[in-house]
Amino acid sequence: MEVIRRLSQRLTLKPIAGECFRLGRTTPFLHTKTLILRFQNNSIFNPGFPSFNPAINAKFITTSRGFSSSSTVRTPSGWLGGLVKKRKVMDLPCIVKAGDPVLHQPAREVPPEEIGSDRIQNIIDDMVEVMRKRPGVGLAAPQIGIPLKIIVLEDLKEYIAHAPEEENKAQDRHPFDLLVVLNPKLRKKGNKSAFFYEGCLSVDGYRAMVERFLDVEVTGLGRDGEPMKVEASGWKARILQHECDHLDGTLYVDKMVKRTFRTIENLDLPLANGCPKQGVR
Numbered sequence: 001m002e003v004i005r006r007l008s009q010r011l012t013l014k015p016i017a018g019e020c021f022r023l024g025r026t027t028p029f030l031h032t033k034t035l036i037l038r039f040q041n042n043s044i045f046n047p048g049f050p051s052f053n054p055a056i057n058a059k060f061i062t063t064s065r066g067f068s069s070s071s072t073v074r075t076p077s078g079w080l081g082g083l084v085k086k087r088k089v090m091d092l093p094c095i096v097k098a099g100d101p102v103l104h105q106p107a108r109e110v111p112p113e114e115i116g117s118d119r120i121q122n123i124i125d126d127m128v129e130v131m132r133k134r135p136g137v138g139l140a141a142p143q144i145g146i147p148l149k150i151i152v153l154e155d156l157k158e159y160i161a162h163a164p165e166e167e168n169k170a171q172d173r174h175p176f177d178l179l180v181v182l183n184p185k186l187r188k189k190g191n192k193s194a195f196f197y198e199g200c201l202s203v204d205g206y207r208a209m210v211e212r213f214l215d216v217e218v219t220g221l222g223r224d225g226e227p228m229k230v231e232a233s234g235w236k237a238r239i240l241q242h243e244c245d246h247l248d249g250t251l252y253v254d255k256m257v258k259r260t261f262r263t264i265e266n267l268d269l270p271l272a273n274g275c276p277k278q279g280v281r
């Protein structure tokens with residue numbers, strides 16, 4: 001799940017250009033990515049200037065098994081200051097975007113005897129790294145093209161600090177350490193629910209309200225193969241539900257309140273008639 005809007009906007013200033021580009025070391029699917037730089041005004045290009053230069057956009061085109069998508073990100077001139085020829089292709093998988101079949105079909109359980117293997121441990125390491133690079137607060141294995149039941153999540157003080165206090169309070173959002181769960185099974189606890197906006201790293205640029213249970217319990221296996229149980233409420237419970245949905249081939253857009261769907265830029269605009277208000281039910 002994507003980090004809240006204010007932070008994600010702020011952090012788009014970070015160079016995310018090498019976020020992906022491994023030719024399938026752990027993923028069965030081939031992903032390639034081409035970087036196209038578009039200089040709108042070369043005259044103000046300043047390699048030494050460390051902050052964001054809005055005159056420069058970098059466009060990435062991702063191709064995944066014959067499916068393609070594209071997104072435009074802005075990069076800081078500081079990164080461009082290193083010039084493209086110096087950019088190293090980093091050894092990380094791509095985030096798969098909506099429309100790729102791997103996001104729309106159920107993932108498979110990880111055989112417990114394989115959890116200790118290099119393959120599975122590498123997948124977990126990659127997922128954590130990709131999540132932190134974007135940054136996000138959760139990621140499911142299908143989002144890097146791997147149809148296995150693995151989720152990772154974490155929420156940090158620094159992420160939360162960039163959201164208004166009243167929003168964090170309403171969402172019951174608190175920091176928590178990295179959680180890795182394999183073959184998770186989610187169960188609601190109680191019937192209370194809440195409506196809040198969500199975003200997804202696989203659905204760039206949009207938000208919508210989704211109703212989620214307030215309290216859940218997740219059982220599964222840790223990365224050490226040992227059984228584990230997580231009890232969560234509030235925002236952490238929401239992240240768990242969002243990530244577990246990915247393992248069923250469900251995106252938040254499959255569950256959203258449709259008339260609340262909007263671009264990130266329009267997030268604060270009024271809701272249409274008939275939409276639920278944000279908050280706990």
Ligand SMILES: [Zn+2]
Nearest residue numbers: 001200201202
């Ligand atoms: Zn997601």
